[in-house]
Amino acid sequence: MTQTVHDQPSATQPSGAIAARAIGAVKVYGEGAATVRALDGVSLQFPEGEFTAIMGPSGSGKSTLLHCLAGLDELTEGRTFIGEVDLTTLKDKELTLLRREKIGFIFQAFNLIPTLNANENITLPQAIAGTKPDSEWYEQVIETLGLADRLRHRPSELSGGQQQRVAAARALVARPEIVFADEPSGNLDSKSGSELLGFMRMAVTDLKQTIVMVTHNPLDAAYADRVVFLADGRAVDEMHGPTAERVLDHLKKMEG
Amino acid sequence: MFKAAFKGLSGHKGRLIRTALSIVAGVAFVAGTFILTDTLRSSFDDLFGILNEGIDAQVRTEAPFTSEQGFTSGRDPVTAELLAEIQALPEVAAAEGSVYGWAVIVDKDGDAIQPQAPTLGFSYGEAEELNIADLRTGRAPQTLEEITMDAGTATDNGFVVGDLVTVITETGTEQFTLVGTFGFDEVDNLLGSTNVAWVTATAQRVMKVDGFVEINVAAADGVDADALLAAIDRILPSNVEAIGQDALVQEQTDLTDSAINIFNTALLVFAAVSLFVGAFTIANTFSIIVAQRTREMALYRAVGATGGQVQRMVLMETLIIAVIASAIGVAAGALVAMGLKGAFAALGLELPAAGLVFKPRTVIVAMTVGIVVTTLAAISPAITASRVPPVAAMRDVSRDGEKVSLRRLLSGGSVVLIGLALLINGLYFDPPFELAFVGAGALAFFLGVALLSPLIAGRMARIIGFPARRMFGMTGKLARENAGRRPVRTAATAGALMIGIGLVSFFMIFNESLKVSFLGAIDNALSADVVVGGTTDPPVPISPQLAVDLESLPEVALATGVRGGEVRIDGTTRAVNGVDPTRIMSVTNVEFTSGGIDRLADQGTMIVRADRAEEKGWAVGDIVSVEFTRTGAQAIEVVGIYEGEEAFVGNYNLGYATFDANFTGTADGVVFADFAEGITPEQGMAALEPLVAAYPNVDFQSQADYKVSFEESLDQALLFLTVMLVLALLIALMGITNTLALSVFERTREIGLLRAVGMTRRQIRRMIRYEALIVAVFGAVMGVGIGLFFGFLVVQASAGIGIDQFAVPLGQVVVVFFVAGLAGILAATTPARKAAKMNVLDAIAYE
Structure with a gap:
């Protein structure tokens, strides 16, 4: 039933290597009669340097897929890879180190540690590892995200948009192999939201970052190179070079 | 609202159990204290019942007051003639003269048996009606060389009938043949004491009693107590009295009661400390719970509950916990009492009564205390809860940035x-x-x-956490920030620890000051090379013969005993010494400001320490009234006023002549000796060996040893006090665990985020432990600070009792910090594990 939409070529050319993939991913919650198959055999690839949006109605499994891809949750069946590393073979500690070194996160909210200032939040994964970020790269990310004059502020002194940009900066400064974003603009007004998405787009275009984002907002999805549609735990569709209107249309079609 | 309160409770089990435990512990301490002291009281009542069984009246010489010290009654003996007259009365079935005093048994290894209890010797009664001893094996003593012993002591030391037993008495060391063992009613021993009994003539000889200490009388059939007393009274000489059994038991009970009351008060003070610390933990836990449930409270308000209702709901929750925890506490108190009783038994203090005495008063007091303390502790959180505006249900609760209010300041x-x-x-x-x-x-x-303390909590947490930040990087930094981010909570948590540590460090500082002051005083006051006895309380009675034997050694230049007794001056009981005026100045250092030692050899004279003389307005030549138990009020002339260390030279000194004329029995409390010219302490101590063997009941110590044993006895007291405060520390630790558990719960998302961006479980655990460490050290800093301050105040106020040096035991203080820190880390174990186990997804999930 998978049907690919080919009406427009991809905006960017992936370099060919695969940053992350899922093979036959199955996630089952609960037992007996209450069993829910959140993921029902999803196989997907996320090429390096591509910005992928995952969309689908509530309960379609998009957040679960993101969590399993990012090593935050365990699959019931199937496998997920970051680069060539099979996450399903890793122990908690190895997973933790993998997250620290190879993955960046942007969550919908509660992205920052309130006791640390913006700068400390941005460099948190390096501080946890006991290393220092690449200072040139750091400057570039801060510059790109326009955070230079906010670095000494604590989260409570930043606007919602600024907080999410700090979170984005944290995700990028580590130069992870892949960034996972879970409804990053979910708590923002539309102006701050589009600003953030603009920055994320820039990170992919200019900084060659790979991003996988879960969203339910067609406007956000339009910033991506590719949109993957999930329904009932399965990847049902894919759209390259999306626009907000086409995504919306497609969603309507799916629901109808 | 009751239902809501109950629901609220069941939602937070772990922390409630810890909160309840802090109440349980405090209440158990209170209840245990009462149960134990009631049990002791009833044990003594039983004991006196046994000891006075069959004695319908007792005849003895009058004494103006009863001395609480020593082994003798402090009264003059009554005569054999009086005994004969009483025996002749028709109202009397039997009358018997009794003699008793101290007697120390030497065990089969040649060591004196010296329990923390009296070592008694007495005359074995012949009259069936009056005999308190019940034979267990063998027979009663019949000849002068025979002896009997309590069955408990005999069994413990392997004595059997037929053995030769060495006994030390006032007249020296002698051997007797064991012909029987006895018990008292059901028990083989009385409270760990050792008891020997001879025929009356031997008892009189070794106790140096001319006549009898008391005459015990049993009434003839059909003669009631009043009639008996009246009949005896008619024939009594003027200075002799007769009292009935009830009065006798009452008198003995009064004496032990005052001791039990002191014990009771001391235990209750520690119980109060535990409860005080417990109140901190309770208050703290409840305020955090209220803060966490702000939304819930607001929802109640939003659906129409008044502030008062919310407040009552919180108080109701507290009350439920208080009642349940206090009830458990009372039950646990019985365990505490049983534990303590078991500990006493292990120490050789066999109590005659078997059961624990559980009075209604114990339950009422302990329950009330538990409930009142808990409710008081919850008042402030309840008021906070009632002030939650309904709108708070709608908005996200701001968690940080609590301000220290002016009101609090x-x-x-x-x-x-x-x-x-x-x-x-x-x-x-x-x-x-x-x-x-x-x-x-x-x-x-x-x-x-x-x-x-919240004023400084944030800053202090950062200062204390500074090394953690440097050493442990981001985990240290986060721990430091977390410890400092809720100053009110951090301060309250540390505050509970502060109290226990404050008291412990105060005791340490006071102890050290006492030690330094008194060691200095020993140097100042005591020039003797050898101290015999003198470190135990009450002091072992030392035969005066020992000083004579000591001085007869060629290595010893001089030896002199100091006797101790109690007198009343202006209605207050005071300790007096009996000294040898010709020798005492060689072994102690005092300086006479007026008069001198010379006339102290005269009958009816006394020398007085300058401070006391000044207080009383006495001068040399004044005749003052001193009351003795044996001889009543005597006119004593002050012949000298001196300055010296009170602890070692006393306030009032009589010459032997005056002392021996007014006290019964002549045991020395301590004997001092100087070695002869050219004898080193080592040579001298070696020369004492034969005497060490001959007097196994006393310690011969060089001045250096004496100081060491003095320090040891002080350290033992400190250890006891510290152990008593351990409970308070444990309760404080439960408070730390509680606070951390709640903080971890509050920071679920933060911890989830940290895990997501790559913090390992181990790092999370470490972060929580460091936070606990910082809070604990903060509590220790405040505690030690207060301990120092209290110590300083008390030492300043104690110059009058000879504590004139303020000294801080640095080593011990360092240990306190270590223990506090370690305890903090230990308290963090459960919360840290919980934090590390937290599911990353749960932590970062949002609806």
Whole structure:
């Protein structure tokens, strides 16, 4: 039933290597009669340097897929890879180190540690590892995200948009192999939201970052190179070079 | 609202159990104290019942007061003639003269048996009606060389009938043949004492009693107590009295009661400390729970509950916990009492009564205390809860940035000042109920400091956490920030620990000051090379023969015994010494400001320490009235006034002549000796060996050893006090665990985020442990600070009793910090594990 939409070529050319993939991913919650198959055999690839949006109605499994891809949750069946590393073979500690070194996160909210200032939040994964970020790269990310004059502020002194940009900066400064974003603009007004998405787009275009984002907002999805549609735990569709209107249309079609 | 309160409770089990435990512990301590002391009282009542069984009246010489010291009655003996007259009375079935005093048994290894209990010897009664001893094996003594012993002591030391037993008495060391063992009613031994009994003539000889200490009388059939006493009274000489059994038992009970009351008070003080610390933990836990449930409270308000209803709901929750926990506490108190009783038995103090005495008063007091303390502790959180506006249900609760209110500043400041005023009044101005002033002052001071401590908590957490930040990187930094981010909570958590540590470090500082002062005093006051006895309390009686034997050694230049007794001066009981005026100046250092030692050899003279003389307005040549138990009020002339260390030269010294004329029995409390010219301490001590063997019941110590044993006895007291405070520390630790558990719960998302961006479980655990470490050290810093301050105040106020040096035991203080830190880390174990186990997804999930 998978049907690919080919009406427009991809905006960017992936370099060919695969940053992350899922093979036959199955996630089952609960037992007996209450069993829910959140993921029902999803196989997907996320090429390096591509910005992928995952969309689908509530309960379609998009957040679960993101969590399993990012090593935050365990699959019931199937496998997920970051680069060539099979996450399903890793122990908690190895997973933790993998997250620290190879993955960046942007969550919908509660992205920052309130006791640390913006700068400390941005460099948190390096501080946890006991290393220092690449200072040139750091400057570039801060510059790109326009955070230079906010670095000494604590989260409570930043606007919602600024907080999410700090979170984005944290995700990028580590130069992870892949960034996972879970409804990053979910708590923002539309102006701050589009600003953030603009920055994320820039990170992919200019900084060659790979991003996988879960969203339910067609406007956000339009910033991506590719949109993957999930329904009932399965990847049902894919759209390259999306626009907000086409995504919306497609969603309507799916629901109808 | 009751239903809501109950629901609220069941939602937070772990922390409630810890909160309840802190109440249980305090209440158990209170209940256990009462149960134990009631049990002791009833044991003594039973004991006196046994000891006075069959004695319908007792005849003895009159004494103006009863001395609480020593082994003798302090009364003159009654004569054999009087006994004969009483025996002749028709109202009397039997009358018997009794003699008793101290007697130390030497065990089969040649060591004196010296339990922490009396070592008694007495005359074995012949009259069936009056005999308190019940034969267990063998027979009663019949000849002068025979002896009997209590069955408990015999069994413990492997004595059997037929053995030769060595006994030390006032007349020296002698051997007797064991012909029987006895018990008292059901028990083989009385409270760990050792008991020997001879025929009356031997008892009279070794106790040096001419006549009898008492005459015990059994009434003839059909003669009631009053008739018996009346009949005896008619024939009594003027200075002899007869009392009935009830009065006799009452007199003995009064004596032990006062000791039990002191014990009771001491235990209750520690119970109070535990409860005080418990109240901190409770208050803290409830305020955090209320803060966490702000939304819930607001929802109640939003659906129409009044502020008062919310407040009552919180108080209701507290009350439910308080009642349940206090009830458990009372039950646990029985266990505490049983544990303590078991501990006493292990130490050789066999109590005659078997069961624990559980009075209704114990239950009422312990329950009330538990409920009141808990409810008081919950008042402030309840008020906070009632102030939650309904709109808070709608908005996200701001968790950080709590401000220290001006009200807190003012109330904290004034409580500190009130505490200080009470303390200073209690310590320096000798008001009535001095201890109550000091206690209330200390309590208020702790409370005030706890109220004020949030002012510095944030800064202190950062200062204390600074090394952690440097050493442990981001985990250290986060721990430091977390410890400092809720100053009110951090301060309250540390405050509970502060109290226990404050008291422990105060005791340490006081102990050290006492030690340094008294060791200095030993150097100042005591020039003797050898000290015999003198470190135990009450002191072992030393035969006066020992000083004579000592001096006869060629290596010893001089030896002299100091006797101790109690007199009354202006209605107050005072300790007096009996000294040898010709020798005492060689072994102690005193300086006469007027008069001198020379006339002390005269009958009816006394020398007085300058401070006391000044207080009484006495001068040399004054005739003052001194009351003795044996001889009543005597006119004594002050012949010298001296300055010296009170602890070693005493306030009132009589010459032997005056002392022996007014006291019964002549045991030395301590004997001092100087070695002959050219004898080194090692040579001298070696020369004493034969005497060490001959007098196994006393310690022969060089001056250096004497100082060491003095220090050891002080350290033992400190250890005891510290152990008693361990409970308070444990309760404080439960408080730390509680606070951390709640903080971890509050920071679920933060911890989830940290895990998501790559913090390992181990790092999370470490972060929580460091936070606990910082809070604990903060509590220790405040505690030691207060300990120093209290120590300083008390030492300043104690110059009068010879504590004139303020000394801080640095090593011990360092140990306190280590223990506090370690305890903090230990307290963090459960919360840290919980934090590390937290599911990353749960933590970062949002609806």
